Amino acid sequence: MKALIGVGLLMLATDAISQVANFNADAVGKPPVGWTCGATGLGSPRWSVTSDASAPTPPNVLKQDGVATYPWCVKNDAVATDGIVEVKFKPISGKEDQAGGVVWRWKDGANYYVARANALENNVSLYYTVNGARRTIEYKDAPVAPNAWHTLRVVYKGDLIQVSLDGKLTITAEDRHITGPGKAGVWTKADSVTLFDDFSHNASPAK
Secondary structure: OHHHHHHHHHHHHHHOEEEEEOOOOOOOOOOOOOEEEEEEEEEEOOEEEEEOOOOOOOOEEEEEOOEEEEEEEEEEEEEEOOEEEEEEEEEEEOOOOOEEEEEEEEEEOOEEEEEEEEOOOOEEEEEEEEOOEEEEEEEEEOOOOOOOOEEEEEEEEOOEEEEEEOOEEEEEEEOOOOOOOEEEEEEOOEOOEEEEEEEEEEEOOOO
16 A cells, blocks of 8 residues: 555656746845745744855755744745655754754644654654644654755655655655645754755646
8 A cells, every 4th residue: 555655646746837946046145035934933043045065056055044943934836735845955063953854735834744854863754733733643764964965855645645865765654634735845943054955846736
């Protein structure tokens, strides 16, 4: 059953409408245009575009270097019920966490799905957040090197969710806590300093 789920989700990639953001047209020192940034919980997130020589698509990246419970930044026009969200991320530092993640079906700062990889824990986790409370769906051990670029990808359709790290399928799960359309974007945790580049969102067209 799990193998069939994975095949079905991957088929979404063949009929998707792609949106890609590499932040190179955005002003350095400011949040990217067309995105909404904030955090779930307490703290002061700090999202800004910065130059980075290691960027997969140079020169700019999106950086989060504030401290908050769960910082997030969503692309306002990346809205879908079913689709694919992918980003390249580089965990730089953090004593509590060194996390990079993506969100989807984001309704507001208190309701969304999130998948993240953590360089301190060497794992990948899948969660849903409802009314500001984060709940674990599944997590798996996986190598996440610090100060290196990784690719996190989520395919979602109906109740089915598939999470891949660096091209390797890591989690396949079913969950129905959050339904209907929502925005997609990126996410970190706590004191993580994380860079993001080459964000893409593919909305699966309605059938």
